[in-house]
Amino acid sequence: MNLKTMLLGKAQNFLKDNLNLTSHSQHEAFTFGEPTPVLDGHDLSNYLECYWNGRYYEPQVSINGLSKSCKATPYLSSGIIFKRNFLANLFKPHPQLSRKSFEQIALDFIWCGNAYVENIQSRLGNTIEYKPALAKSMRVGKDDTFIMLHNGDEGFEEWQFAQNTICHIRETDIDQEIYGVPEYVATLQSAWLNESATLFRRKYYNNGSHAGYLMYVNDPSLDANDVSSLRSALRNSKGPGNFRNVFLHSPNGKKDGVQIIPISEIAAKDDFASIKNISRDDILAALRIPPQLLGIVPQNTGGFGSIKDASEVFYQNEIQPLQSRIMQINDWAGDDIIQFNDYQLRTGE
Structure with missing residues (x-):
C-alpha cells in the first residue's frame, strides 16, 4: 500500500466518524422560518400617533400613498367616484358654495378621510364664498392652524392660513384625533394584489418571448x-x-x-381570474357598494338581485350617513350652506 492510498483511507474513515457519513445516501426533510405577522414591526408607529415635525403634524397614513392607491385598481377608483357622484347629484347649490366646490369636498372626504373648507372673506370680514382646500396638500398645525404644502415659483413653500378660516372635517380613527383615515384602508392589500396580478399578466403578454x-x-x-x-x-x-x-x-x-x-401555459400557473374576483370583492366590501351598482356582470344565473332595492338600501345605509358627516360644515359656518335633495329613483314610468 503506497502512501497516497493510506492517506485517502484515513481521510475517509475520519469523515465517516466525525460527519456520520455512510456509503448509502440519505434523504432529510426539515423546515425553517416561523410564520411572521405582516404587521409585526409596525407597532412603534401606533405609539407615535401623528409626529410633530416642528411646523405641523405628519399624517399617520401616507397621503401620497393613498393618492396612488386610489388609482391602483378600477374597482377602488370607480367606487370612490360613484359615491362622489351620488352625493353631488343630491347636493343643493348655495350662493356661497358651488356644486363644483362641493364635488371636491366630497371627493376629498371619501378618498382621504379629510375635507378642508376655506372661508374666503372680504376686507370687512364678510364671507364671499366657501372654497375647498385640497386635502392632499393640507397639514394640521397647533392651536387650530392649518398649512398648505405646494410648489410655488420659488420652489417648495408652506402657506399658513389665517386663524379660524379653515373648517376641517375628518373620519374618526382609533389611533389619533388629528387626521381622518379613509374607511377603505383595510382593503389596500387587496387593491395592491389586484394591481400586481394585472401588471404581471400585462408584462407577460408584452414580453412576447414565451x-x-x-x-x-x-x-x-x-x-x-x-x-x-x-x-x-x-x-x-x-x-x-x-x-x-x-x-x-x-x-x-x-x-x-x-x-x-x-x-408556457400561464393559465395553469397562476389563478388570475380568481385573484381579480376575490380582491374585487374585498374592495367592494370595504366600500360597501353593491356590485350591480358598479356594472359588474354576475357569474351565476341568479344574478345580484333587484338593482332598485340595492340602490335604495345603499342610499339609506351609506349616502345618508355621509351626508350627515359632511353637513358638520354647517355648524362651523353658522349657515345651512350644505343641503341635499331627497333621493328618488326614476323608474321611467
Missing part, C-alpha cells in the same frame, strides 16, 4: 422529408389566419410518436 409549446417527434416512420414538410406546415400556420389546424398522417406510427408539450 414559447407556446414543444412538438416532440420520435416516430421512426417519419423520415427527413416528412419532418421538413411538417416544419413548413407549422411555419405557414402563423401570420394572417393563424390558429390553423395541422394534419399529420403517419400510417406506421406508434403511440406517443408525436407529442405536443405545452411549456
Whole structure:
C-alpha cells in the first residue's frame, strides 16, 4: 500500500466518524422560518400617533400613498367616484358654495378621510364664498392652524392660513384625533394584489418571448422529408389566419410518436381570474357598494338581485350617513350652506 492510498483511507474513515457519513445516501426533510405577522414591526408607529415635525403634524397614513392607491385598481377608483357622484347629484347649490366646490369636498372626504373648507372673506370680514382646500396638500398645525404644502415659483413653500378660516372635517380613527383615515384602508392589500396580478399578466403578454409549446417527434416512420414538410406546415400556420389546424398522417406510427408539450401555459400557473374576483370583492366590501351598482356582470344565473332595492338600501345605509358627516360644515359656518335633495329613483314610468 503506497502512501497516497493510506492517506485517502484515513481521510475517509475520519469523515465517516466525525460527519456520520455512510456509503448509502440519505434523504432529510426539515423546515425553517416561523410564520411572521405582516404587521409585526409596525407597532412603534401606533405609539407615535401623528409626529410633530416642528411646523405641523405628519399624517399617520401616507397621503401620497393613498393618492396612488386610489388609482391602483378600477374597482377602488370607480367606487370612490360613484359615491362622489351620488352625493353631488343630491347636493343643493348655495350662493356661497358651488356644486363644483362641493364635488371636491366630497371627493376629498371619501378618498382621504379629510375635507378642508376655506372661508374666503372680504376686507370687512364678510364671507364671499366657501372654497375647498385640497386635502392632499393640507397639514394640521397647533392651536387650530392649518398649512398648505405646494410648489410655488420659488420652489417648495408652506402657506399658513389665517386663524379660524379653515373648517376641517375628518373620519374618526382609533389611533389619533388629528387626521381622518379613509374607511377603505383595510382593503389596500387587496387593491395592491389586484394591481400586481394585472401588471404581471400585462408584462407577460408584452414580453412576447414565451414559447407556446414543444412538438416532440420520435416516430421512426417519419423520415427527413416528412419532418421538413411538417416544419413548413407549422411555419405557414402563423401570420394572417393563424390558429390553423395541422394534419399529420403517419400510417406506421406508434403511440406517443408525436407529442405536443405545452411549456408556457400561464393559465395553469397562476389563478388570475380568481385573484381579480376575490380582491374585487374585498374592495367592494370595504366600500360597501353593491356590485350591480358598479356594472359588474354576475357569474351565476341568479344574478345580484333587484338593482332598485340595492340602490335604495345603499342610499339609506351609506349616502345618508355621509351626508350627515359632511353637513358638520354647517355648524362651523353658522349657515345651512350644505343641503341635499331627497333621493328618488326614476323608474321611467
